[in-house]
Amino acid sequence: xxxxxxxxxxxxxxxxxxxxxxxxxxxxxxxxxxxxxxxxxxxxxxxxxxxxxxxxxxxxxxxxxxxxxxxxxxxxxxxxxxxxxxxxxxxxxxxxxxxxxxxxxxxxxxxxxxxxxxxxxxxxxxxxxxxxxxxxxxxxxxxxxxxxxxxxxxxxxxxxxxxxxxxxxxxxxxxxxxxxxxxxxxxxxxxxxxxxxxxxxxxxxxxxxxxxxxxxxxxxxxxxxxxxxxxxxxxxxxxxxxxxxxxxxxxxxxxxxxxxxxxxxxxxxxxxxxxxxxxxxxxxxxxxxxxxxxxxxxxxxxxxxxxxxxxxxxxxxxxxxxxxxxxxxxxxxxxxxxxxxxxxxxxxxxxxxxxxxxxxxxxxxxxxxxxxxxxxxxxxxxxxxxxxxxxxxxxxxxxxxxxxxxxxxxxxxxxxxxxxxxxxxxxxxxxxxxxxxxxxxxxxxxxxxxxxxxxxxxxxxxxxxxxxx
Ligand SMILES: *C1O[C@H](CO)[C@@H](O)[C@H](O)[C@H]1NC(C)=O
Ligand SMILES: *[C@@H]1O[C@H](CO)[C@@H](O)[C@H](O)[C@H]1NC(C)=O
Ligand SMILES: *[C@@H]1O[C@H](CO)[C@@H](O)[C@H](O)[C@H]1NC(C)=O
Ligand SMILES: *[C@@H]1O[C@H](CO)[C@@H](O)[C@H](O)[C@H]1NC(C)=O
Numbered sequence: 008x009x010x011x012x013x014x015x016x017x018x019x020x021x022x023x024x025x026x027x028x029x030x031x032x033x034x035x036x037x038x039x040x041x042x043x044x045x046x047x048x049x050x051x052x053x054x055x056x057x058x059x060x061x062x063x064x065x066x067x068x069x070x071x072x073x074x075x076x077x078x079x080x081x082x083x084x085x086x087x088x089x090x091x092x093x094x095x096x097x098x099x100x101x102x103x104x105x106x107x108x109x110x111x112x113x114x115x116x117x118x119x120x121x122x123x124x125x126x127x128x129x130x131x132x133x134x135x136x137x138x139x140x141x142x143x144x145x146x147x148x149x150x151x152x153x154x155x156x157x158x159x160x161x162x163x164x165x166x167x168x169x170x171x172x173x174x175x176x177x178x179x180x181x182x183x184x185x186x187x188x189x190x191x192x193x194x195x196x197x198x199x200x201x202x203x204x205x206x207x208x209x210x211x212x213x214x215x216x217x218x219x220x221x222x223x224x225x226x227x228x229x230x231x232x233x234x235x236x237x238x239x240x241x242x243x244x245x246x247x248x249x250x251x252x253x254x255x256x257x258x259x260x261x262x263x264x265x266x267x268x269x270x271x272x273x274x275x276x277x278x279x280x281x282x283x284x285x286x287x288x289x290x291x292x293x294x295x296x297x298x299x300x301x302x303x304x305x306x307x308x309x310x311x312x313x314x315x316x317x318x319x320x321x322x323x324x325x326x327x328x329x330x331x332x333x334x335x336x337x338x339x340x341x342x343x344x345x346x347x348x349x350x351x352x353x354x355x356x357x358x359x360x361x362x363x364x365x366x367x368x369x370x371x372x373x374x375x376x377x378x379x380x381x382x383x384x385x386x387x388x389x390x391x392x393x394x395x396x397x398x399x400x401x402x403x404x405x406x407x408x409x410x411x412x413x414x415x416x417x418x419x420x421x422x423x424x425x426x427x428x429x430x431x432x433x434x435x436x437x438x439x440x441x442x443x444x445x446x447x448x449x450x451x452x453x454x455x456x457x458x459x460x461x462x463x464x465x466x467x468x469x470x471x472x473x474x475x476x
Pocket of ligand 4: 394
């Protein structure tokens, strides 16, 4: 009996070993094209950029490299900044550029620009000037309190003047549009071009911090004023975003109300908290997943332990879903770098502020961001090892990047085939429990149309096939 079960165990271990090492092929179809990517990014609003800036010069540079460097970090291509609405800078408040009510919507506004904007000016200048980031998304969580029905930039309330929001002080839509244009003018003056402008954040939610309610129709009522105001100020290239809803489904529900201003809209934006980006929002515009995070923590650094909410493999898969099922053109995590014990950020500043610790979530996202550059077109990809998910992109420079996320335990040789491509070099990069975007051995076939590398279980491997220049 004892011998029998030992034999059985040995046999099943052998069978597992046999199935666990299998060769497989990923077939890439360059003629099947999907969305064009705008990039990957993070946010350092609510004074998080101040935390980065307070680090020692060495850690500051290390942090900036982690976020924006394409060879040593994630090479993020989108920075989302917060446009302040608060009357003060207490706690983590973002102070408004017009903190005082000038007396009414038609009174001359009293702008106060400190040139710092909670260190977001510093961060934006580094991103743009040092690392060549081209996409800066400025996003307001609320209008200043005096422009709203509740006379407070926090606790919900609605912009005075949109449907169903009448205020004794009048219609503040034009004043709010002027205010947003003034904010991006301050940035233009220091050499930072804001490319995307949002005026709402999670508008279905009332919170104790900056928040403003809006439905789709009310958002349209404001966009009708904002778009021409931007155009008159020569900001014709700046794209108006809407609406950073808390979940993908809620954003879909706002699309009907926005239909009358579709030609004034630039980019549709939504978060992943109350519903996942696992279907395509019905719109002709680009769609960005602008905020996702495991908000509860506790701080996790593993790529794979038990598929916990903060683990790298989990996030590699979430990004895959947003891009391949949600048709997202961009993917942003909530915070890039800050202190504290939750997974609301990708990289943690230690409590003694003497170290900066990237999680595997960070490296998983780096895997996407480094190789899927702005302008890359998603192309057909199928096959791959059992248990894996695959995707492929053709970059503007001709490089083909193929992601193999092996969520299962099977290990083996994976061959990526790209008929029609003649690559002269190939690279492969692995992220797993033991690697952070490390280069692995890869074999390029003589015809330049396929490359092979080992893909271990519970890993993400990115293949890059580089055609002749
Ligand atoms: C993804 O990140 C990991 C680090 O965790 C790294 O080893 C791997 O090479 C990266 N993959 C790509 C495609 O960059
Ligand atoms: C990015 O990192 C590499 C490697 O550490 C370094 O050589 C390069 O100067 C960095 N790039 C920038 C723009 O700082
Ligand atoms: C916008 O550009 C036009 C043409 O270059 C110029 O005449 C006008 O003064 C500009 N307006 C503003 C507000 O900068
Ligand atoms: C794929 O993996 C699943 C479990 O992960 C297993 O049940 C199935 O037999 C495997 N298929 C092949 C073809 O290996």
